[in-house]
Each structure stands twice: as C-alpha cells, then as structure tokens.
Amino acid sequence: MPFNMQGWEWVILIVLALLIFGGTRLAGAGKNAGRALREFKDETRQIKADDEKAKREKAERDALSQGTPNAPVVDEVVEAEVVEQPEKRDQA
Secondary structure, three states, rough: OOOOOOOOHHHHHHHHHHHHHHHHHHHHHHHHHHHHHHHHHHHHHHHHHHHHHHHHHHHHHHHHHHOOOOOOOOOOOOOOOOOOOOOOOOOO
C-alpha cells in the first residue's frame, strides 16, 4: 500500500506542512474544512427530511384517494364567500 504511514511519518509530514504554510493558514484551512463538512451534513439531513415528508404526504394522499377506512384525516382549508340567496316570492 502506498499510504502505509507510521506515527513518526505523520509527525514529519505535519512539521513540513507547518513550515511551508504556517500555523495560521493551516488553522484557517482546518476551520474552513470543518465548516464545509458541517454544512454538508446539515444539507444532507435536510434533503432526507424533505424526502421522508414527501413520501408521507404521498402515502396519505394515496390512502385518501383509495378510500382506506384507517386513512388519516386531513383537514383542507377552503376559502369561500357567503352569498345570501334571494328570497323566493310566491306568485299566486
């Protein structure tokens, strides 16, 4: 294996990186990498939650359309305007 490194080889690699880039640059790069990983995890978690919500909603719609007796009740909000009907006059 090409990357079969021992502990002291990692130490040499870190010392060389510190000499080349400096401590502040490496610290900033580590901070940015951590932030990027955190954002990536948050986004993947949100995508999974959205997918699960869409599947749940689809299952509820399918159950309602098939008339399943144990289907969950979904309240629908319908906007309407109340219109009074004119009174019918007796023409006699």
